[in-house]
Amino acid sequence: MNLDDVMAVWRSQDLSQLYGLDRTLLHQMLRQEQAKLEKQRRRARRFAYVMNAILLITAGLFFAIMIDPNQPPTFSARLSVWDYVVGIVGMAAALILAGTRFVARRSRLAREQGFGDSLRDHLRRRITQLDDEATGGRRMGLTMVVTTLICATAISIVSCRIRHVPVPWSEIVRPSPLLIVLILWFLYQLFFRWMPRERQRNLSRKRQLEALLKELDGQ
Amino acid sequence: MHDTERDRIFNEWLAGHKGILFKVVHAYAFEHSDRQDLFQEVAVQVWRSVDAFRGESSVPTWMYRVALNTAIAWTRKERRHQRGKQAFEGRDGLLTTSPSDGRDPRLEWLYHQIAQLKDIDRSVALLLLDGFSYKEIAGIVGLTESNVGVKINRIKSALADKHMEEAKS
Numbered sequence: 550m551n552l553d554d555v556m557a558v559w560r561s562q563d564l565s566q567l568y569g570l571d572r573t574l575l576h577q578m579l580r581q582e583q584a585k586l587e588k589q590r591r592r593a594r595r596f597a598y599v600m601n602a603i604l605l606i607t608a609g610l611f612f613a614i615m616i617d618p619n620q621p622p623t624f625s626a627r628l629s630v631w632d633y634v635v636g637i638v639g640m641a642a643a644l645i646l647a648g649t650r651f652v653a654r655r656s657r658l659a660r661e662q663g664f665g666d667s668l669r670d671h672l673r674r675r676i677t678q679l680d681d682e683a684t685g686g687r688r689m690g691l692t693m694v695v696t697t698l699i700c701a702t703a704i705s706i707v708s709c710r711i712r713h714v715p716v717p718w719s720e721i722v723r724p725s726p727l728l729i730v731l732i733l734w735f736l737y738q739l740f741f742r743w744m745p746r747e748r749q750r751n752l753s754r755k756r757q758l759e760a761l762l763k764e765l766d767g768q
Numbered sequence: 769m770h771d772t773e774r775d776r777i778f779n780e781w782l783a784g785h786k787g788i789l790f791k792v793v794h795a796y797a798f799e800h801s802d803r804q805d806l807f808q809e810v811a812v813q814v815w816r817s818v819d820a821f822r823g824e825s826s827v828p829t830w831m832y833r834v835a836l837n838t839a840i841a842w843t844r845k846e847r848r849h850q851r852g853k854q855a856f857e858g859r860d861g862l863l864t865t866s867p868s869d870g871r872d873p874r875l876e877w878l879y880h881q882i883a884q885l886k887d888i889d890r891s892v893a894l895l896l897l898d899g900f901s902y903k904e905i906a907g908i909v910g911l912t913e914s915n916v917g918v919k920i921n922r923i924k925s926a927l928a929d930k931h932m933e934e935a936k937s
Contacts, residue, residue, distance in 0.1 A: 555927065556897060556899075558872050558874045558875050559897040561875060562791070563787055566787060566790060567790045567791070567794055568793075568807075568863040568865060570782075570863065570864070571862050571863075571864055574861075574862050575862050578808060578811070579775070579811075579815055582812050582815065586816075675773065750819070750820070750822055756823070757823065
């Protein structure tokens, strides 16, 4: 038996397939898999909301402690203008973070309402979403990361300053070089590896859907 | 990606290329229950991979890549867990056996020979038989082209030797 014979034998299975497929069971299995994926996504979303709420509440609480008129005069006296600046910046970052998330969700829902239920509308809706993700994803990611970092840093500084015995500015612990390297590595991965890869994926999906839409329009 | 969209693409892929999954499953698992198990795993991985498909390779190449990676990982996992393995005999399976009437008996012989090869060589053999070029095989399996060439020569001579041996006896 030479290679051509072997190839011919091999190709014979394309005419008479080795197995049949129980499509009902297959779809049932995929539904289970989909439910699992949905659960993971829901968890990730909830985690993001909870973290956001924790940052907002902590920043708000610390700022409220700083401006509380019932605090003894010695407390206000030992706070400098920079403490208030840090508190305000932390609060602002937490509000921007929550606001960005809220506005993004609202505008996405509003955009989706403009489309109907037909397959063509479904495709157009998805193309718009992919377009938004490809163009606005980087800006959105940058806003999220920067505001989270600013807010977390402000909270840690303010927590040192509003203690019973405040830590002097000169002694506030600077982040360790390892932490700085880790943060920089994460930012590099996020903006130069993960996001461009995701963008490429979205653009490729968009091209496929546009071709499908063209095919539909031609029918 | 929306789940309906993922399902639509997956169904399209399956309709056109399910033979690829059958071949990989048949080459890497030998018991009926194992084949059911591996097929399930491969199908899920292909379904999950729809998101990651960027259109840089053809769909059959992509499906082969995902299926072979899953099969090799499954084989290693199976070896590790052989002792504690649960019996799947009673479970309903996704694969139904097709009637083998009219199927060339040499095909089973070929699968038997492929089964004797090492994991990676098995992948190379499947891809070679399905007409992929050396370059494509190298890309899918993650070897250099020259390494693929060496492996293919060895596979070819092993097959020829086996055939000669059996013809003599």
